[in-house]
Amino acid sequence: xxxxxxxxxxxxxxxxxxxxxxxxxxxxxxxxxxxxxxxxxxxxxxxxxxxxxxxxxxxxxxxxxxxxxxxxxxxxxxxxxxxxxxxxxxxxxxxxxxxxxxxxxxxxxxxxxxxxxxxxxxxxxxxxxxxxxxxxxxxxxxxxxxxxxxxxxxxxxxxxxxxxxxxxxxxxxxxxxxxxxxxxxxxxxxxxxxxxxxxxxxxxxxxxxxxxxxxxxxxxxxxxxxxxxxxxxxxxxxxxxxxxxxxxxxxxxxxxxxxxxxxxxxxxxxxxxxxxxxxxxxxxxxxxxxxxxxxxxxxxxxxxxxxxxxxxxxxxxxxxxxxxxxxxxxxxxxxxxx
Amino acid sequence: xxxxxxxxxxxxxxxxxxxxxxxxxxxxxxxxxxxxxxxxxxxxxxxxxxxxxxxxxxxxxxxxxxxxxxxxxxxxxxxxxxxxxxxxxxxxxxxxxxxxxxxxxxxxxxxxxxxxxxxxxxxxxxxxxxxxxxxxxxxxxxxxxxxxxxxxxxxxxxxxxxxxxxxxxxxxxxxxxxxxxxxxxxxxxxxxxxxxxxxxxxxxxxxxxxxxxxxxxxxxxxxxxxxxxxxxxxxxxxxxxxxxxxxxxxxxxxxxxxxxxxxxxxxxxxxxxxxxxxxxxx
Numbered sequence: 001x002x003x004x005x006x007x008x009x010x011x012x013x014x015x016x017x018x019x020x021x022x023x024x025x026x027x028x029x030x031x032x033x034x035x036x037x038x039x040x041x042x043x044x045x046x047x048x049x050x051x052x053x054x055x056x057x058x059x060x061x062x063x064x065x066x067x068x069x070x071x072x073x074x075x076x077x078x079x080x081x082x083x084x085x086x087x088x089x090x091x092x093x094x095x096x097x098x099x100x101x102x103x104x105x106x107x108x109x110x111x112x113x114x115x116x117x118x119x120x121x122x123x124x125x126x127x128x129x130x131x132x133x134x135x136x137x138x139x140x141x142x143x144x145x146x147x148x149x150x151x152x153x154x155x156x157x158x159x160x161x162x163x164x165x166x167x168x169x170x171x172x173x174x175x176x177x178x179x180x181x182x183x184x185x186x187x188x189x190x191x192x193x194x195x196x197x198x199x200x201x202x203x204x205x206x207x208x209x210x211x212x213x214x215x216x217x218x219x220x221x222x223x224x225x226x227x228x229x230x231x232x233x234x235x236x237x238x239x240x241x242x243x244x245x246x247x248x249x250x251x252x253x254x255x256x257x258x259x260x261x262x263x264x265x266x267x268x269x270x271x272x273x274x275x276x277x278x279x280x281x282x283x284x285x286x287x288x289x290x291x292x293x294x295x296x297x298x299x300x301x302x303x304x305x306x307x308x309x310x311x312x313x314x315x316x317x318x319x320x321x322x323x324x325x326x327x328x329x330x331x332x333x334x335x336x337x338x
Numbered sequence: 339x340x341x342x343x344x345x346x347x348x349x350x351x352x353x354x355x356x357x358x359x360x361x362x363x364x365x366x367x368x369x370x371x372x373x374x375x376x377x378x379x380x381x382x383x384x385x386x387x388x389x390x391x392x393x394x395x396x397x398x399x400x401x402x403x404x405x406x407x408x409x410x411x412x413x414x415x416x417x418x419x420x421x422x423x424x425x426x427x428x429x430x431x432x433x434x435x436x437x438x439x440x441x442x443x444x445x446x447x448x449x450x451x452x453x454x455x456x457x458x459x460x461x462x463x464x465x466x467x468x469x470x471x472x473x474x475x476x477x478x479x480x481x482x483x484x485x486x487x488x489x490x491x492x493x494x495x496x497x498x499x500x501x502x503x504x505x506x507x508x509x510x511x512x513x514x515x516x517x518x519x520x521x522x523x524x525x526x527x528x529x530x531x532x533x534x535x536x537x538x539x540x541x542x543x544x545x546x547x548x549x550x551x552x553x554x555x556x557x558x559x560x561x562x563x564x565x566x567x568x569x570x571x572x573x574x575x576x577x578x579x580x581x582x583x584x585x586x587x588x589x590x591x592x593x594x595x596x597x598x599x600x601x602x603x604x605x606x607x608x609x610x611x612x613x614x615x616x617x618x619x620x
Contacts, residue, residue, distance in 0.1 A: 062349055063347075063349065063350060065395040065396070066395075069351075069352075069353050069395075069438065070350050070351055070393075070395070070438060071350075072347045072349075072350055099589070099590060100590060102589065104346075104348040104588050105348075106348075106349075106590050107346075107347045107348070107349075240590070240592060241591060241592030241593065242585065242590075242591050242592070243585055243591070243593075244398070244399065244585045244586070244591070245398070246395065246396045246397060246398050246399075247396075248396045253396070254395075256395065256396050258349075258395075258399075263585075263591070263592070263593070265592065265595070270583070270593060271582065271583050271593065272583060273581055273582065273583050274400070274419075274421040274422040274425065275419070275421045275422075277556065277581075279582060279583075289595060289597075292597055292598070293595070293598070296597075296598070297597065297598035
């Protein structure tokens with residue numbers, strides 16, 4: 001598809017649902033509802049908060065209750081078309097699927113997922129991109145359409161029946177013939193992209209290194225500087241932990257709601273049980289759990305570790321604890337100087 | 339919105355009535371509850387060792403071990419210690435009042451590995467609450483098990499749970515019950531000392547024909563497991579049940595993670611062999 005058709009085509013997708021995508025909100029790039037297609041920001045930068053927020057909202061009401069019992073609240077669910085989704089974000093959704101769509105399915109996540117189309121967009125590595133290391137720089141599934149930006153035109157991959165319908169709506173924009181030159185250009189784009197990564201880490205050997213380093217004093221070094229602020233969990237696309245809170249309506253002691261909100265295993269009370277026993281009172285143990293999930297194993301049946309190499313923990317952590325510094329320290333046995 | 343309202347929402351708890359309650363000891367109460375929907379009450383099937391999530395609207399939701407046995411269907415029994423916000427609120431409830439439950443969750447004890455063998459049940463303190471389920475299950479299906487030994491230790495006679503029930507069990511010929519308290523008083527008719535001291539009273543055990551279960555406070559596991567190992571019971575035939583913070587019960591909220599396992603889905607019952615691979619299990 002020629003680049004000049006992009007906006008018209010993307011706008012036409014509102015037929016399939018409300019348009020969402022990265023947009024500036026108080027100068028912060030954020031996934032949000034797009035009032036106009038001109039609000040969409042297609043850039044190599046990631047939104048600060050990952051796409052999980054559209055499927056596993058930061059805070060929402062799961063159930064309402066009254067004297068009669070509990071009733072589910074599905075008001076967050078609507079038909080959506082989410083534009084401008086980078087490969088690592090698509091990978092993160094596939095990982096979250098394995099948690100939330102596993103039986104018994106989470107009906108909130110599942111319905112948000114089933115009612116949302118994913119229109120992926122290629123990106124080029126930024127300062128802290130690690131997706132080449134984590135093998136999440138390319139997507140093969142998890143999108144309805146995927147646009148690779150080759151300058152003059154986009155190479156558009158069709159990933160689902162819905163994606164096919166979308167193309168079919170505006171057939172005139174698309175050229176079905178892929179020439180040798182197009183292929184050559186795509187190959188060159190990939191080669192150029194692969195050379196642009198500034199940072200890398202040994203993702204593939206991390207599960208073994210993590211296993212062998214459980215007793216390493218390195219964890220204590222990091223524990224000394226960790227603030228337990230939980231920012232890493234908020235910005236990590238595959239952190240899915242949440243807490244649940246009941247709230248009464250202001251005027252009533254019978255009626256209220258049960259809310260779900262993001263939680264982090266970095267918080268001290270994360271593993272605290274009634275009676276006061278805390279299974280993970282030490283910061284070092286909480287760091288081990290977090291990095292275990294990202295770099296070693298993520299659920300018995302979930303396959304790969306959780307890190308998708310987006311680099312947000314590298315961008316965000318105020319004391320430089322991230323997948324890079326952790327993997328480097330465990331490999332070299334030296335905590336990197338700030 | 340057009341929604342799949344017919345979708346079963348696993349987070350939606352169902353109404354249950356408190357049919358009876360009484361105090362076991364100070365701050366520890368026994369509850370019998372039953373789904374208000376009679377069909378649901380009768381069809382609610384579970385394994386010994388599983389748990390439910392119990393809700394009180396506006397207060398919250400917490401996991402509780404099921405203390406009754408599935409061999410006596412219809413009514414669920416819980417043993418609850420008053421220890422936090424939810425249990426405080428539960429203690430205010432009277433008979434015939436409504437609470438909300440969902441479940442059962444977790445794996446439960448691996449019954450298929452336990453049948454046709456001797457069974458040693460070791461309980462410490464509140465650990466007897468979930469073990470009461472497998473204890474009565476074994477007694478209700480007595481022909482499925484060979485010898486049954488029940489070892490239970492509490493801190494003091496006043497902290498010994500289900501005293502009347504368990505003292506009566508002593509009269510049965512088809513189970514050997516050994517009770518102890520750390521600190522006894524003049525009236526205490528049984529042993530004094532920690533629960534591991536009871537092992538010397540066990541008759542000869544054939545380790546290849548024996549399985550063991552243990553539930554108790556975290557500090558107790560190591561010592562009891564050492565005793566099992568002295569008896570040469572295989573590590574994969576020693577089962578223990580673990581407690582963790584939980585918000586969902588179905589492997590979504592993350593709180594009960596032990597490395598890559600979820601206590602709510604992969605547990606709460608683990609074998610000692612499982613625990614050897616996990617350094618933060620107990």
